[in-house]
Amino acid sequence: xxxxxIHSTYKKILSHLSDGRLKxxxxxxxxxxxxxxxxxxxxxxxxxxxxxKYMLQYFVDGVKDPERTSxxxxxxxxxxxxxxxxxxxxxxxxxxxxxxxxxxHFPFTAQLSKDELIRKLTQKFELDKELGEMDIxxxxxxxxxxxxxxxxxxxxxxxxxxxxxxxDYNSDAAMAAYELVMNDxxxxxxxxxxxxxxxxxxxWRTFNENKLLMLLDACNLSDMHASQRALVGICFVLAxxxxxxxxxxxxxxxxxxxxxxxxxxxxxxxxIIQIIGTTETADITKKLQEEIFPELMKLGPLMxxxxxxxxxxxxxxxxxxxxxWQEMIENSGASDKIQEFxxxxxxxxxxxxxxxxMLKSFPFFSEISNWLLPFDTENLSVRELFESSEKSLISxxxxxxxxCNSDRYSFCMSILRMPEMQRNLMKQNFGEMAEQMxxxxxxxxxxxxxxxxxxxSKHYIQDLFRFFKLNPYRGDFADMFKTSxxxxxxxxxxxxxxxxxxxxxxxxxxxxxxxxxxxIELFEESEKEGNNSAALYQxxxxxYQQNSQLISALSAYKKADLIQPDDFWTNRKIALCYxxxxxxxxxxxxxxxxxxxxxxNISVQLQIVNCLVLLDRHEEALKNLNELNNTHPDNVRIxxxxxxxxxxxxxxxxxxxxxxxxxxxxxxxxxxxLVAGMIAWCMNRQKEAKERYLKSLDLLENNxxxxxNLFKQEEHLLIENGVDKADIPLIxxxxxxxx
Numbered sequence: 001x002x003x004x005x006i007h008s009t010y011k012k013i014l015s016h017l018s019d020g021r022l023k024x025x026x027x028x029x030x031x032x033x034x035x036x037x038x039x040x041x042x043x044x045x046x047x048x049x050x051x052x053k054y055m056l057q058y059f060v061d062g063v064k065d066p067e068r069t070s071x072x073x074x075x076x077x078x079x080x081x082x083x084x085x086x087x088x089x090x091x092x093x094x095x096x097x098x099x100x101x102x103x104x105h106f107p108f109t110a111q112l113s114k115d116e117l118i119r120k121l122t123q124k125f126e127l128d129k130e131l132g133e134m135d136i137x138x139x140x141x142x143x144x145x146x147x148x149x150x151x152x153x154x155x156x157x158x159x160x161x162x163x164x165x166x167x168d169y170n171s172d173a174a175m176a177a178y179e180l181v182m183n184d185x186x187x188x189x190x191x192x193x194x195x196x197x198x199x200x201x202x203x204w205r206t207f208n209e210n211k212l213l214m215l216l217d218a219c220n221l222s223d224m225h226a227s228q229r230a231l232v233g234i235c236f237v238l239a240x241x242x243x244x245x246x247x248x249x250x251x252x253x254x255x256x257x258x259x260x261x262x263x264x265x266x267x268x269x270x271x272i273i274q275i276i277g278t279t280e281t282a283d284i285t286k287k288l289q290e291e292i293f294p295e296l297m298k299l300g301p302l303m304x305x306x307x308x309x310x311x312x313x314x315x316x317x318x319x320x321x322x323x324x325w326q327e328m329i330e331n332s333g334a335s336d337k338i339q340e341f342x343x344x345x346x347x348x349x350x351x352x353x354x355x356x357x358m359l360k361s362f363p364f365f366s367e368i369s370n371w372l373l374p375f376d377t378e379n380l381s382v383r384e385l386f387e388s389s390e391k392s393l394i395s396x397x398x399x400x401x402x403x404c405n406s407d408r409y410s411f412c413m414s415i416l417r418m419p420e421m422q423r424n425l426m427k428q429n430f431g432e433m434a435e436q437m438x439x440x441x442x443x444x445x446x447x448x449x450x451x452x453x454x455x456x457s458k459h460y461i462q463d464l465f466r467f468f469k470l471n472p473y474r475g476d477f478a479d480m481f482k483t484s485x486x487x488x489x490x491x492x493x494x495x496x497x498x499x500x501x502x503x504x505x506x507x508x509x510x511x512x513x514x515x516x517x518x519x520i521e522l523f524e525e526s527e528k529e530g531n532n533s534a535a536l537y538q539x540x541x542x543x544y545q546q547n548s549q550l551i552s553a554l555s556a557y558k559k560a561d562l563i564q565p566d567d568f569w570t571n572r573k574i575a576l577c578y579x580x581x582x583x584x585x586x587x588x589x590x591x592x593x594x595x596x597x598x599x600x601n602i603s604v605q606l607q608i609v610n611c612l613v614l615l616d617r618h619e620e621a622l623k624n625l626n627e628l629n630n631t632h633p634d635n636v637r638i639x640x641x642x643x644x645x646x647x648x649x650x651x652x653x654x655x656x657x658x659x660x661x662x663x664x665x666x667x668x669x670x671x672x673x674l675v676a677g678m679i680a681w682c683m684n685r686q687k688e689a690k691e692r693y694l695k696s697l698d699l700l701e702n703n704x705x706x707x708x709n710l711f712k713q714e715e716h717l718l719i720e721n722g723v724d725k726a727d728i729p730l731i732x733x734x735x736x737x738x739x
Contacts (some may be wrong), residue, residue, distance in 0.1 A: 001032075001035045001090065001094075001141060002094075003090075003091055003094055003095040003096075003097070005034070006032070006087060006090045006091060006094070006283070007091075008089070009028055009031060009032055010032070010083055010084075010086075010087040012028050013025045013028045013029055013079070013080075014080070014083070016028065017076055017079060017080060017244070018243055020078065021051070022052060022072075022075060022079065023191060025076075025079050026045065026048060026049055026052065026079060027278075028083075029045055029079055029082055029083045029086065029126055030042075030045050032083065032086040032087065032090065033045060033086055035089055035090060036086055036089055036093075038089075041082060041085075041086065042087055044078075044082060045082065046079055048075055048079065048082075049103050051071065051075065053074055055068060055072065055075075063621065065369060066719070073246070073247045074247070076244070076247045077209075077244070077247035077248055080244050080247070081207065081208070081209065083206045084206050084208075085167065085206070086264065087206070087619070088167055088334065089167065091103050092167075093352065097476045098473035098476040098477075099165075099205065099473070099476055099477060101259050101383070101727065102161075102165055102368075103165040103166075103167075106162070106165045106166070107188075109161075110157065110517075111173075112158050112173060113173055114172060114173035114177070116155075116173075117155055117158070117159070117173050117174070117176070117177040118177060119151075119182060120148075120151040120152055120154060120174065120338070121152065121156070121177060121180065121181065121186075121188075121191065122156035122180070123148055123151070123152075124148040124151075124152045125187045127144065127145060127190070137390075146380075149378060149383075150380065150382060152542060153379070153380060155177075156188075156190070156191045156194055156195075156369075157367065158724075159174060159177055159178070159181075159191070159194075159195060159198070159542070160194050160198045160368075160369040161179070161198075161368075161369070161698055162198075163195055163198035164198040164199075164201045164202050164368070164369075165202070165203060166202075167206070169211075171735070181195055181272040182195070182217075182218065182221065183220045184221070184223070188227045189223050189226060189374065190373070190374045190376050192221065192225070192226035193223075193225045193226045194366040194369060194372065194373060194374065194689065195226075195228050196215070196218050196226050196230045197369075197372040198232070198369070199211060199214060199230070199233070200215065200230075200232075200233030200236070200237065203215060203233070204236065204237060204240065204379050204478065204480060204626045205478075207241050207244070207250055209250065209251065210342045212237065212248075213250065213251070213254065213498075215230055215233055215234060215237065216230075216234065216251070216254045216255075218230035219231050219234060219258065219264070224452060224453060224456060225374060226458055228267065228271075228453055228456040228460065229456075229457075229460050231264070231271055231457065231581045232275075232457055232460050232461060232464070232490070233489060234268075235268065235271055235272060235275060235492065236275075236474065236480045236483060238255075238490055238492045239486055239487050239490050239492075240483060242489070242491055242492075245491045246491070252256070252491075255491070255495055259287045259495045259496065259498070263450075265496055265499065265502065266450065267450070267453050267454075267503050268456070268492070268496055268498060268507060269506070270450075270453070270454050270457065270489050271457045271461070272488075272496075272506060273492070273505070273509050274454075274457060274458050274461050275461060275481075275484050275487060276484055276485065276487065276506075276509060276510065276513070276518075277311065277349070277350075277509075278350065278461065278465050278481055278484055278516070279481075279484050279485060280349065280511070280513060281349075281350045281465065282355050283542050284349050284350060284351060284353070284354075284655055312327045315433055322722065338447075350462055350465065352403055352404075352407050352462075353462075353465070353466070353469075354464055355407075356403075356406070356407040356410045356411070356466075357466075357470055358472070359407075359410035359411075359413070360406075360410060360466065360470050360706050362409075362410070362413045364381050364409060364413060364472070368471070370409070371406060371463065371466065371467040371471055372405075372460075372463055372464070372467060373403040373405060374405050375398070375408040375410070377398075379409075381412075382409060382412040382413065382416070384416060385412055385415060385416065385455045386573075387397075389437050398411060398412060400460075401455045402465050403459075404458075404459040404460075404462035404466070405460075405461070405463050405508075406463045406467075407458055407462075407466075418576040419589075422669065423462040426727055446645075452540060456631050461593060464480060464481075465481060468480055468481060469481075474602050485515065487511075487657045488503075488506055488518060488521065488522055489521075492508075501527070502524075503522055503525065503526060504526065504531075506522060507522035507523055507526065508521055510522065511523075511543060512537055514546070516543040516544075516546045516547045517547060519539070519543045520540065520543045520544065520547065523536060523539060523540040523543065524540070527540065532559075532563065533563065534560045534564035534570075535560075536565040537556045537557070537559040537560035537563065538556075538557070538560045538567075538569070538570060538573075540556040541553045541554075541555075541556030541557040541570075541573060542573070543546070543652050544556055545573065545577065547577075550577050550580055550581055551581070553573070554574060554577035556583070556708055557570055557573045557574045557577065558574065561574065566593075566597050567597075568594055568597045568598045568601075570695065571590055571591075571593055571594040571597060572591075572594050572604065574590050574709045575590035575591045575594060575607065579607075579610075582613055584611050584614045585615070587607075587611050588608060588611035588612065588615065591604055591607045591608045591611060592608060595608065602628070602632065602635065602637065602638065605624065605628060606637060606638070608624060608626055609621045609624050609641055609645060610641075612624070613645055613648060613649075618645065618648065618649030618651070619649070621645050621649070621653065622645055622646060622649065622654070624641075625638065625641060625642045625645060628642075629642060630684060634665070635664065636665060636667045636668075639658050639661055639665070640662060640671075640672060642654070642658045643655055643658040643659050643662060643672075643675060643676070643679070644675060644717070645680075646658065646716055647675065647678070647679055647721065648717055648720060649662070650721060652679065652682060652683055652721070655679050656679050656680075656683060659675065659676035659679050659680075660676075662676070663676055663692075669695075669709075670696045670699035670700045671696070671697065671710065671712065673692045673693070673695045673696035673699065673715075674692070674693065674696040674707075674710055674711060674714065675714060675717065676692045677689040677690070677691075677692035677693040677696065678714065678717055678718050678721075680692060681718065681723065681731065682718065682721040682723060684720065689731075690734060690735055690738060693707075693731075693735045694735060694738060694739060695711075697735070703738065704736065704739070708732065711732065715728055
């Protein structure tokens with residue numbers, strides 16, 4: 001079998017299990033083992049087949065078996081796990097995939113003994129006490145620290161690779177180290193967190209019940225960094241294997257117990273919202289690269305001109321801000337972009353993805369574990385920046401909550417690549433500012449006890465996002481974030497949403513991010529559960545509308561109107577749905593009711609006119625427009641509607657008058673010049689018509705295709721006013737020659 005065939009067979013097994021075709025799933029699993037040739041697995045499959053045949057025989061014979069359902073579920077669970085193990089072993093043997101290649105070669109790398117691992121993981125933390133007692137010189141102390149840090153990093157890299165790559169956790173040394181690290185008394189949050197990430201990646205590759213229980217155990221760690229990582233991992237892993245979770249009672253029971261803790265459910269809700277939020281990262285990155293950053297870059301030359309002749313290192317005036325700079329920013333138009341960037345950052349958007357995407361090529365990131373390594377100022381790759389006892393702005397900024405761990409390492413390494421003189425300038429001792437940032441961090445933690453958990457999970461999700469989107473071998477990993485928009489369909493979410501507020505909060509988040517299909521699913525569930533508020537039906541209707549489900553949208557809006565009658569917004573939406581469905585009479589009736597609810601709304605009154613035109617009631621439409629023009633003589637929208645309405649109703653004199661008035665207003669757009677040209681043509685003023693067409697084309701930036709498309713949309717007005725359809729190509733060619 002090729003790796004492709006192995007994967008295809010595995011997917012068919014999962015499909016058969018989901019469809020209740022256990023016999024076919026067993027046959028495909030047997031096919032995988034025929035390739036792998038494991039006597040133990042062959043015996044296991046034969047045992048499962050025998051048990052299933054007996055169960056079927058009892059069923060056919062009408063024998064009552066109270067254990068039938070339990071046995072059937074166990075068989076499905078066993079087939080699922082056996083197939084997963086076979087796929088993992090076969091791909092490890094044959095695949096060129098990066099992850100499976102690493103898995104294949106790991107047993108042949110240098111292995112650490114139990115004593116070595118324990119020593120390297122603990123000795124570093126005993127050093128201060130040891131040095132104090134021995135009174136060792138500073139130089140020897142630094143050398144000793146460097147040696148122990150090197151061994152420490154070697155040990156946790158080995159452990160990460162072990163728990164990421166190994167199918168069976170059967171190493172006494174590794175498991176002893178794991179138990180040591182996961183004990184609350186162990187000091188390093190870095191190692192705990194890294195092992196949780198390794199366990200998550202292992203589960204993401206291949207399901208294993210015992211490993212999943214280990215990850216659930218990690219959710220209860222007192223170390224918040226590690227426990228938050230475990231909760232994030234649980235969300236992804238359970239989403240991937242969701243359809244098979246009902247067949248594992250031990251996992252179900254653990255999840256039920258977990259949901260009894262209100263703090264855990266709140267943190268899971270925050271994590272789900274943060275994961276859903278990653279779906280907008282690509283759009284944010286595009287916006288930053290194409291709109292915000294180019295606008296800010298324009299400031300560069302202006303600022304350089306202003307700084308000519310000024311000494312920025314004049315310490316007497318270091319903190320004084322030039323008032324001209326703010327004026328320059330305002331005049332450049334960049335102020336709005338700066339504000340927009342700040343607002344996106346404050347809302348939790350991943351605004352640094354685009355900035356740091358280009359800084360992931362350092363050799364540091366060739367080690368897979370480093371993509372998910374918690375930021376540590378003692379790490380050998382960055383410790384040079386933090387050796388000084390002085391408080392620097394760089395150290396305060398890097399250890400603040402601005403960036404995720406991966407980006408902090410990128411930031412530090414980019415600074416380390418700077419010339420020493422430039423780097424030292426950046427490391428000036430801005431003590432006052434650094435202390436202010438420290439105080440801000442303390443205040444935030446004090447006033448928002450749960451804020452730290454949210455920040456940790458946000459940064460970890462961003463680390464994972466960069467790993468799956470930017471690492472050079474990303475094509476060889478199944479992307480975790482493809483599950484981002486199905487989290488609300490998982491067994492975990494069902495348990496969470498026993499609390500109605502959770503479902504409501506996630507639905508509102510989907511809605512706010514314009515993820516309407518997902519919002520619809522949750523709003524519909526809320527409706528079935530008895531939440532029949534007008535607000536729910538309004539939002540459900542709007543989501544249907546944005547998803548082009550007009551019949552469902554109209555139904556939802558009508559329900560909202562029954563609960564909360566005479567709501568102006570709802571009636572406008574009902575009218576819109578009628579109009580888009582071609583039911584102009586009901587649309588007109590509803591728009592008139594909306595006008596009764598809130599008289600004088602120009603948009604509604606113009607929609608009434610449009611409905612009258614569609615019903616060929618041009619005189620009535622023009623009468624309405626005359627009243628609007630009397631009360632709003634300078635309104636461009638009213639003038640435009642009057643022009644087109646008079647034109648479509650063959651009232652050429654009025655159409656021509658409003659065309660001229662509109663063009664003279666200084667607010668005319670390309671469409672106005674186009675229709676005005678058509679009116680002039682119908683009144684045999686071809687030269688004037690051509691000039692207006694050329695002006696329309698000019699406003700369309702001389703894009704001929706756009707002009708022709710716009711012309712085609714309105715050419716019916718020419719035909720309705722007596723122009724021969726055969727003449728239209730001639731009109732267009734005449735304009736194109738002159739353009």
